[in-house]
Amino acid sequence: MQATIATANLPEQVKRPSYDRHQLKPKWVHLGFGAFHRAHQALFMNDLAQDEATDWGICEINLMGGETQIEMLRQQEHLYTVIEKGATQTAVKVSGSICQSLHPQLDGIDAVLDKLADPEVAIVSMTITEKGYCADALGRLDLTHPLIVHDLSTPDEPQSAIGYIVKALAMRCQMKAKPFTVLSCDNIQGNGDVVRQVVLDYAQQLDAELAQWIDAHVTFPCTMVDRIVPAMTSESYQQVSQQLGGVSDPCSIVCEPFRQWVVEDHFVAGRPAWEKVGAQLVDDVVPFEEMKLRMLNGSHSLLAYLGYLGGYETIAQTVANDDYCRVARALMMDEQVPTLRVQGVNLSGYADSLLERFTNPNLQHRTWQIAMDGSKKLPQRMLTSVQFHLAKGNDFPCLALAIAGWMRYVAAVDEDNRPIEVVDPMASELKAICDGQGLNVSVVAKLLAVDAIFPAELAANQTFVSAIECAYQQLLKLGAKGAVTQLAAL
Numbered sequence: 001m002q003a004t005i006a007t008a009n010l011p012e013q014v015k016r017p018s019y020d021r022h023q024l025k026p027k028w029v030h031l032g033f034g035a036f037h038r039a040h041q042a043l044f045m046n047d048l049a050q051d052e053a054t055d056w057g058i059c060e061i062n063l064m065g066g067e068t069q070i071e072m073l074r075q076q077e078h079l080y081t082v083i084e085k086g087a088t089q090t091a092v093k094v095s096g097s098i099c100q101s102l103h104p105q106l107d108g109i110d111a112v113l114d115k116l117a118d119p120e121v122a123i124v125s126m127t128i129t130e131k132g133y134c135a136d137a138l139g140r141l142d143l144t145h146p147l148i149v150h151d152l153s154t155p156d157e158p159q160s161a162i163g164y165i166v167k168a169l170a171m172r173c174q175m176k177a178k179p180f181t182v183l184s185c186d187n188i189q190g191n192g193d194v195v196r197q198v199v200l201d202y203a204q205q206l207d208a209e210l211a212q213w214i215d216a217h218v219t220f221p222c223t224m225v226d227r228i229v230p231a232m233t234s235e236s237y238q239q240v241s242q243q244l245g246g247v248s249d250p251c252s253i254v255c256e257p258f259r260q261w262v263v264e265d266h267f268v269a270g271r272p273a274w275e276k277v278g279a280q281l282v283d284d285v286v287p288f289e290e291m292k293l294r295m296l297n298g299s300h301s302l303l304a305y306l307g308y309l310g311g312y313e314t315i316a317q318t319v320a321n322d323d324y325c326r327v328a329r330a331l332m333m334d335e336q337v338p339t340l341r342v343q344g345v346n347l348s349g350y351a352d353s354l355l356e357r358f359t360n361p362n363l364q365h366r367t368w369q370i371a372m373d374g375s376k377k378l379p380q381r382m383l384t385s386v387q388f389h390l391a392k393g394n395d396f397p398c399l400a401l402a403i404a405g406w407m408r409y410v411a412a413v414d415e416d417n418r419p420i421e422v423v424d425p426m427a428s429e430l431k432a433i434c435d436g437q438g439l440n441v442s443v444v445a446k447l448l449a450v451d452a453i454f455p456a457e458l459a460a461n462q463t464f465v466s467a468i469e470c471a472y473q474q475l476l477k478l479g480a481k482g483a484v485t486q487l488a489a490l
């Protein structure tokens with residue numbers, strides 16, 4: 001049998017867990033063993049276990065796909081490698097905080113529900129992507145979502161994360177057991193409030209008393225999460241193997257050195273002392289979330305759409321173009337900062353630090369990856385800010401060009417007429433709209449009429465419509481690079 005990171009002698013510079021992993025109990029369940037969680041929450045827990053005795057361990061669950069990943073994780077005793085790559089320095093760690101794993105396809109739905117309902121479990125966290133919450137544009141449960149339609153008709157055999165959480169809470173309520181804290185770690189404005197609302201909406205459909213019990217007993221802290229963690233590629237797996245002296249790790253992850261986790265301190269059944277390893281536990285996380293979502297993620301999306309269309313594969317390559325860099329900074333400072341409520345942060349310094357992180361040449365963060373799921377990302381990254389500017393009578397040229405860039409991107413054909421693989425829950429609907437109009441400014445009004453993305457009030461605002469039409473025309477006339485250069489010169 002081939003050696004795994006659990007059995008091989010790894011090179012000296014690889015930092016392995018030196019704590020007793022047998023002491024860990026699965027008191028924390030995480031839904032979504034994706035790239036981000038491995039480099040963020042699970043690593044915070046590893047670092048804490050490294051520093052002080054703790055019995056907090058994590059049980060990983062993938063609800064949608066990813067069964068092979070869970071099988072491979074088990075083959076290496078739930079250990080996996082994290083490589084933190086800065087522009088000049090690299091650190092290699094093996095993380096040991098995971099002590100169990102489950103998958104409905106491998107272990108059955110009941111095994112997953114029994115774990116979630118186990119009173120020993122105090123926290124159920126998740127990184128299930130923006131679309132995993134099955135919320136509509138107003139943040140309410142989308143009762144027409146296929147997963148929700150399925151789960152409400154067979155609540156004992158759920159498929160959605162929301163269906164699993166509510167069923168498990170119903171089991172706890174029935175057993176008169178303590179509830180768990182529901183901790184969203186996705187990039188969603190007010191992520192705790194959103195998950196709370198969809199959970200309550202779902203429970204209400206099934207049983208009003210259960211909804212009341214959840215409302216009274218469960219907490220849903222908001223979190224701001226930050227670390228750039230690109231999807232793995234065959235090249236990054238090879239780099240990991242080199243660092244591990246030839247051992248491969250199919251669960252490994254490569255990320256930047258920076259990490260931030262701001263968490264509202266409202267836990268119903270305790271939590272690990274994450275603050276000892278750098279997490280910020282606060283009363284109100286919303287101002288931090290707004291800052292990060294609008295400045296980091298907003299400029300990421302601008303760079304993703306306009307960068308991809310301009311022929312750039314990665315964010316680092318895109319910001320190496322001075323005009324893109326200037327426009328990203330102008331978006332942050334001129335059009336996002338004025339909308340923020342955060343206090344006591346040097347926002348100009350924050351913008352500089354973000355651009356420096358984006359230039360990290362050792363992270364292959366693809367513009368195509370960030371461009372995914374734009375229908376779920378645009379509203380919180382850009383549209384709220386646009387509404388702020390419209391109310392004040394301000395211009396918003398960078399936001400307008402970024403939104404027009406998204407519209408040009410979802411046409412699914414690039415500036416050289418090559419197909420773009422648009423990944424988005426609404427991709428086919430958006431493509432049908434674009435196909436109906438061709439590369440013509442008339443597509444703007446048609447896309448603005450999609451009320452799952454654009455609030456009706458915004459779509460009816462003539463100043464907004466004209467700004468997007470004008471930006472879209474610039475993209476058609478000058479191409480993305482030309483339009484960015486023109487904007488940078490203003």
Ligand code: NAI
Nearest residue numbers: 032033034035036064127128129130132186187227228229
């Ligand atoms: P990934 O593609 O590696 O993992 C996605 C995970 O979500 C998988 O475990 C998958 O099973 C699960 N999932 C997908 N759709 C689901 C659904 N409908 N219901 C339940 N589970 C579902 O993506 P990654 O990089 O882990 O990112 C996940 C989320 O984490 C992002 O969408 C974002 O909200 C957040 N995040 C990511 C960062 C990054 O740099 N990668 C940084 C900050 C936050």
Ligand code: CS2
Nearest residue numbers: 225226227228229297300370
């Ligand atoms: C990115 C984020 O994929 C995306 O949409 O903007 O995942 C970004 O890398 C993280 O939020 C950084 O914390």
